[in-house]
Amino acid sequence: MSASLDWAHEWLTSLIWTGKAFAITVIVFTVVVALLARYTHWGRQFRRIGFPYFRPGRSWVSWRPLLTLALMLWLTALAVRLSLLFTFVNNDFITALQKLDSTAFWYAIAIAGVLMAVVVVISLLGTLINETFVIQWQVWLTDHMVADWLKGSAHHRGRFVTAPVDNPDQRIQEDIASFVTQTHWLAMGAVDAALSLVSFTALLWGLSGPLSVVGREIPHAMVFLVYLYVVVASVLAFRTGRPLIRLNFLGEGLGASFRYALVRLRDNSEDIAFYRGEDAERMTLAARFAAVIQNRWAIVFRSLKLQGVNDTATQVATVFPFVIQAPRLFAGAITLGDITQTGQAFDSVQESLSFFRNSYEAFAAYRATLDRLTGLLEANKQSRALPSLTAADHPDALEIEDLTVRRPDGRPLIGGLSLSLNPGQALLIKGASGSGKTTLLRSLANLWPHAQGSVWRPTDGHTLFLTQRPYLPLGTLRTALAYPQRAHRMDDEQVPQVLHSVHLGHLADRLDDETDWSRILSPGEQQRLGFARILLSRPRLAFLDEATSALDEGLEHALYTLTHDELPECMLVSVGHRSTLNTLHTHHLQLLGAGRWSMAESPQPTAASRRPAPAGSGQALAQTKK
Template sequence: MKRTNIINGDEYHQIPVNEDFYEEEEESASSSSGHAMGGAASPSSSSSQSNNNFKQHELTKTLASQNRYDLRLFIRLIHIIKLLYSSPIIPGIMVLFLLGLAISQTYASSLTGKLLANVYTYLADGDTHSLLRSLLFGLFSLTLSALLDSTIKFTVGIIAWRWRKTLCLTIQNQYFDNNLFYRIMAFDTRIDNPDQRITSDIDNFTTLMANVLSQMITGPLVVGYYTFLTWRGMGWYAPAIIYGFFILGYIANKFIMSPLVSVSYLQDKLEGDFRYLHLRIRTFAESIALQSLTRDPTVSQTMVEEEQAKQQFDVLLENKKKQICWQYGLNTTSDLFTYLSPLVNYLIIAIPLFIGTKKTIPFADVSVFSYNCIMLASGFSQYINVTANISDLSSYIQRISTMLEVCNQVKQQKYEAQQKQENDIVSSTEVQKQVGELKVEPSTLEILLKEVSYFTPKGESLFKNISLLIERGSSLLIMGPSGSGKSSLIRIINGLWPFFYGKIIKPANEQMFFLSQQPYLIYGSLEEQILYPYTIASKRISKQQMRELFERFDLGYLLDRERDIIARGDLNDLTHNWLNALSPGEQQLISFLRLLYHKPVFALMDESTSSIPQSMEKRVYQACKDQGISTISVGHRHSLTQYHQKLLTLDKQHNWKLQNIDNSSNNNDNNKLIETDSNNNNNNQQSSLI
């Protein structure tokens, strides 16, 4: 894992950079199966994978060790609480209501204590009339206590529900703002499994936090009220002993809880990684199965995916064992102090007998004093339980607060390459002086690149000083070997990736449409696929328009298939299975139908016809031309040259060459290429505009 500097005002920070993301993105342009290669795990690949897993595990342990039970944890919790109470009226009312319930429950419990003393007295005296009256009164007070307890739990559940709604929507709004989710995955490795943090972590945190809030409200009331009663009935020594007993318990829990926080944080991450690994296997099940068929049946080898799953699970189990051991220590101390409480209670009551101030204690007084001491101890036990819950709560605090912090930082940051002093590697000092400028001019209908240079987060140059002008009605084909920067250039033009030198002027985002090699199909109907990124709430397409659109590429049978699905009432297939039901070629044609419906000025296509036959490819590009859509394509097929006017060729030596394509010949194999511009990496020649 490398690091990259971040320019944020006058401050310079260092954050981890996801370098593998760039490599995977670039390689995906050359191989659609590169994301899900299954098959046998060779000894070398297993060794490499094991080594990578070891490094990743060591990194994870380092990050987890930074999350401990300390002041920083408390500050992060305060920050989250401020978000939960950004609109304080309703949550504040609910907390006050919870406080009122806690006061009422404490008072109802005190009535139960008085009832016990009276019952013992009436039983000893044989007063049946008073006994029945006390039992009826006890029925009322215990029923009231049960109702109050249920109402408290209901209120706690509603508070947790509102907190989850507030916190989840807050993070989601930031996560989806200006494609922040992509920037986090592309340029930052501090957030593992963001899906887990937004879904299960927030749910667990708000539920646990609401329970802790209830205990924190009820605990002080119980402790304060019964401290007064024990002091009034027995003197200062009774509450003092109980206080000292539970302070000792808190210190013991604190000693064990600090390392448990780090272990729990790491366990949450490992659980998310293990779940994601199996999710990935489910997503690419067909590719993995097909690749596994190429294995030599005479060689006994384990599947790569199985080997990875075993290694990940072994690491998870190892850390889970540590968590269980530390949890055992925490549970032991918590339960020990809870079970010793009655013994301490009777010891306190017996102190007057030991020191000789009293020879006997009335049975009714023993009952009242014992009940008051037990209730005071139970109040402190709630605090002990809170400390046990905080070990779990702290893990969620760390993960959620880190998510918020990274979202805020990435949203405001500009990236610069790592400082290195080798050939073709940029110096960070140099980059700080010049950061690429991306300018959006809604009125313009052209894309201008002026001396644009791009460097990977490792600081390595992909291309330098590219200058070109793509006007409306023109077309550009970008070719080159894998890893030469073709896909990077497309993403830079689209504004998805930052660049570090030069200037780009482009039209408004709605005038540009991006098509990837692997189309994105949402959960929804075919109409919703075409409308995307809009929803049917904002736009609709008539059935006739849908039929005309799909027949354009001979896909009318998909509409018939959807009609049959609706007729069967199988809505699950309608909303979830299009990705699995369509071939790669059909998926790419769906993305082109989406393009033709939205009619942008420019279409940026990254291997978008790789799964389409050349005969259909010709129809696709002709349809774009007929609708006046200018195409900027990344591809490997030589047949693509006949659909474009200019060819930009990149190589791995950071050179580029721009040529006009002469399509006057009917045979596209004989298309002439006329060089118009290039760069010379040896003499650092500046390019000129087209």
């Protein structure tokens, strides 16, 4: 009995075959990706998210993604060739068993052993390369998406766009991982399916014989029947599974909404406990979770229908080739090895054609992931396109010219505000609740899109905004004190002194403790830490929004005095209600509502304001606008 292939020279034949298959695969893969990216909606979404990673630059490192992708395509072609060779080995030893040829049998087993060893090595190498590719792409894309989200304060201004996105944190943390994993699985699976389809169709063409249907003979009927069979099954699967795209997208949003409610409960647990609001919170959580479960059941029932179509098609396919080839075996036209190889080839063709049908549920989830990631990118883009103030650097003054601030509905909060503040001077902004005090600070920071005018102030890290409850980042206390600068830039000897000066000396020994300081420190301690941040960063301009609301009047006076003494040239802009703040500021801005405001110098200027102003400085304003 002769072997089905010349195994002594098959290694060279297979290398040549793999090289040709790889070259054709690269060309076809490039053309298909380009066409999908141009003519399909989801392809254009993928181009926006994924293409930048593969764009090569001048350094060789920038070519690594493309080179890794090419290596994965080559390994896929090699794996298909090995699968094809296994069918010939299987044919040989099944036929050897049928003919009781022990020599041919053990020779086939030896060839199978060599192939299995090669498959193991290729499998391990492929797993390492594939996982490396996925991890590196996820790292790059996460950094890219985070940078885009932070650019131009899109993480904050995004709430003002026409359709704000929900849960950007989940989109960055979960959806990026899903996108990378699903893209790799679908792309490599499609390539493997296409290569297997072409390779095993050629094999099946040679193995299949004619079939008489209603008196007419169809040559190579097995090939036509398997294609017709899978096309019909795929059409049914696509029609059945299409609603899963919308259901998966909805499920991501509902799950994120429920998780956000849980996080809010955790973050506000003390307030909820004071209110005895556990029952109300439980009802809220139950309502949101009910929506999650309702959508989950919809996915289950739709998935059952899709699984029923796929399982039926798969089960029928297991016996189909044997039913067709059995008459030829009984007639002696083919061997038992041939019919076994026919079954393997049929299964491979059927599985390759069925890849897209069986992957429809995964593709539906992938489409939802694309929608969520592109939605975040689009919201970031829209937030950066929102109106903003004309801002420029002025290292030694704060100058505001014709600033108008409006509510989102267009009603004026502040109209035509113009003022100038020089080094050492301090401005107190007062007014009734809702008059626009905090909104004015947001506008000066370019965070409020409903404002127009011009602002000149120190930039490049020389301006510090201090909110009512200072933001404390994750990490050590030293990191919180230095924020937004790096902790290693601080003077280790100065930090304990500053902590003692703001009455936080008991924390001097805990600078390198890493914990959630926003939960450890009281509101008053957090506000004192904010003043320590000012003393350490030494800004030229500091905005303080109710920065002493949790402190008693004596401590408030001590901290402002300390700031004036330590930073005599620093300009302060404060928002507050207490009358005790009046004597701590050189100028007062009273917001009167409906766009009206008044501006005046303090009748009792601080010691800092009595220092002579630098030569060429502007005059302080004393005016009222009605």
